Amino acid sequence: MNEAAMHRKIAFAGVGEAKPSKTAVRSALDLAVEAALAALADAGLTTRDVDGVLTASPAGDPHFMFSTLVVEALGIPARVNTTLQSAGASPCIALLYGARAIMSGACHTVLVCESDSRGARFKGDKIQAMRAARPWTDDYEDPVGLTVPGKYALIAQRHMHRFGTRPEDLAAVAVAARRHAQRLPNAPRRDPLSVEAVLESPLVAAPLRALDCCPVLDWGGAVIVTTAERARDMRKSPVLLLGAGEGHGPYHPHEMPELPGSATRASGEAAFAMAGVRSQDIDVAEVFDAFTIAALVAMEELGFCEPGQGGSLFASGATALDGTIPVNTTGGMLTWGNAHIMVVPEAVRQLRGEAGINQVPNVELALAHGIGGPMAASCALVLGK
Amino acid sequence: MADVTKPIPSPTDATQPFWQGCSSGVLRLRRCSHCDRFRGPSRIVCECGQPDFVWTDASGRGNVFSYTVLHRAPDPAFRADLPYVVAVVALEEGPHLLGNLIECAPDSVSIGMRVRAVFETVAADIGVAKFAPLA
Numbered sequence: 073m074n075e076a077a078m079h080r081k082i083a084f085a086g087v088g089e090a091k092p093s094k095t096a097v098r099s100a101l102d103l104a105v106e107a108a109l110a111a112l113a114d115a116g117l118t119t120r121d122v123d124g125v126l127t128a129s130p131a132g133d134p135h136f137m138f139s140t141l142v143v144e145a146l147g148i149p150a151r152v153n154t155t156l157q158s159a160g161a162s163p164c165i166a167l168l169y170g171a172r173a174i175m176s177g178a179c180h181t182v183l184v185c186e187s188d189s190r191g192a193r194f195k196g197d198k199i200q201a202m203r204a205a206r207p208w209t210d211d212y213e214d215p216v217g218l219t220v221p222g223k224y225a226l227i228a229q230r231h232m233h234r235f236g237t238r239p240e241d242l243a244a245v246a247v248a249a250r251r252h253a254q255r256l257p258n259a260p261r262r263d264p265l266s267v268e269a270v271l272e273s274p275l276v277a278a279p280l281r282a283l284d285c286c287p288v289l290d291w292g293g294a295v296i297v298t299t300a301e302r303a304r305d306m307r308k309s310p311v312l313l314l315g316a317g318e319g320h321g322p323y324h325p326h327e328m329p330e331l332p333g334s335a336t337r338a339s340g341e342a343a344f345a346m347a348g349v350r351s352q353d354i355d356v357a358e359v360f361d362a363f364t365i366a367a368l369v370a371m372e373e374l375g376f377c378e379p380g381q382g383g384s385l386f387a388s389g390a391t392a393l394d395g396t397i398p399v400n401t402t403g404g405m406l407t408w409g410n411a412h413i414m415v416v417p418e419a420v421r422q423l424r425g426e427a428g429i430n431q432v433p434n435v436e437l438a439l440a441h442g443i444g445g446p447m448a449a450s451c452a453l454v455l456g457k
Numbered sequence: 458m459a460d461v462t463k464p465i466p467s468p469t470d471a472t473q474p475f476w477q478g479c480s481s482g483v484l485r486l487r488r489c490s491h492c493d494r495f496r497g498p499s500r501i502v503c504e505c506g507q508p509d510f511v512w513t514d515a516s517g518r519g520n521v522f523s524y525t526v527l528h529r530a531p532d533p534a535f536r537a538d539l540p541y542v543v544a545v546v547a548l549e550e551g552p553h554l555l556g557n558l559i560e561c562a563p564d565s566v567s568i569g570m571r572v573r574a575v576f577e578t579v580a581a582d583i584g585v586a587k588f589a590p591l592a
Binding site: 197199200203204209211212213214215216217218219221222225226227228229230233274275276277278279280322323324325326327328331 | 535543557579585
């Protein structure tokens with residue numbers, strides 16, 4: 073099958089998120105169900121209208137058949153159903169694979185969800201709690217004491233060496249995210265933030281500091297994928313999938329010929345080619361920003377600026393709501409925790425004109441993007457109307 | 458009581474010569490029987506597509522390709538070492554390796570710095586490669 077055949081044939085008909093809470097006790101399954109019911113209501117569907125389920129794998133409540141728990145809890149008559157694991161790229165990849173399953177005729181309407189209870193489950197030192205809960209070991213990274221922030225720090229240090237990027241450039245990404253979050257009353261991080269404050273926050277893995285890293289919080293998000301034809305009869309005006317692409321490379325930083333690898337660039341090039349647009353045509357970009365360096369490099373690799381110009385892009389105001397390319401309009405993962413799926417509900421809301429106080433005017437094209445493993449896997453989705 | 462022992466590699470039939478090499482003071486890597494290139498330790502099959510190889514001793518010399526200074530530890534066993542350096546080292550033979558950079562102050566490290574492998578035996582027939590500045 074020619075992959076380009078899915079251009080404008082697939083719609084994202086409903087989106088939903090679990091509401092953030094400081095007090096609620098919810099499992100990853102509870103969060104997935106809450107998000108799924110919100111997405112179904114948004115589309116005007118019930119669980120009986122869905123025949124496919126693709127979920128990401130939650131770190132807070134690991135389970136070897138998580139998607140089947142979702143199928144069971146919701147009573148979905150699934151013909152397609154599995155749990156995918158590509159870390160932070162999982163939701164965008166699941167949406168692409170859902171689109172492929174629909175195009176093949178295997179099913180017609182897919183619930184994609186990602187949820188995690190890591191905020192509630194991991195107490196005390198979050199880095200250590202997450203490492204202790206991790207269901208695998210790594211012979212190369214574990215004996216040397218490498219952490220996930222450390223893997224992104226290797227990318228940051230290399231970027232500084234190649235392009236003269238400074239800690240101030242990384243901090244500009246966090247400050248830009250916070251400006252968007254401050255406008256949202258329920259944002260978990262919304263105090264004013266300056267470059268100086270980021271540079272004064274404690275070092276985690278130099279050159280990355282605490283405020284270069286996302287908080288560890290619970291989340292749940294869901295998207296209903298279906299055919300463009302079916303979506304026309306659903307509750308909201310459909311958002312169409314114009315282009316999609318994934319990129320993959322080695323997992324370990326020591327096996328990448330350059331840091332970052334080429335996965336993000338490959339995913340963007342494939343997505344833009346299928347959509348028949350260029351990065352300059354995009355009106356709003358929702359990119360992976362669990363770490364400041366990730367968003368900075370992603371904007372370069374996705375072609376929004378030249379390599380080495382990511383820092384000045386964020387510092388210049390270009391990524392603000394009234395800038396040339398608004399980025400991460402809810403404050404991103406740097407605000408909400410690494411809720412990787414959040415890029416898609418927000419891109420859909422921006423296209424529908426439902427983004428409220430942070431609505432960018434006249435959005436015709438939106439990009440949603442995810443990264444898995446420190447830039448080992450990437451998926452980019454170009455959405456339109 | 459938390460386990461305060463640092464994690465050690467778990468050799469398999471495929472990786473045991475690498476870890477055993479490190480325990481006997483040599484960096485032993487797969488070298489492709491078809492294109493002669495050395496492979497990184499995680500690559501079983503060569504990028505040229507061929508699986509055949511010969512375990513071959515590398516020089517252990519290289520330069521720092523990137524690095525980070527860890528100020529937060531993944532588990533309590535590393536707490537006493539903080540701050541410590543994890544570097545990606547580009548070996549003279551081509552592949553990159555991950556290792557702690559020792560025998561130098563974290564703030565003296567720079568990309569391009571010349572280093573040599575030094576080895577620590579962590580269990581019988583299991584060694585871990587670290588790197589130190591090349592004098």
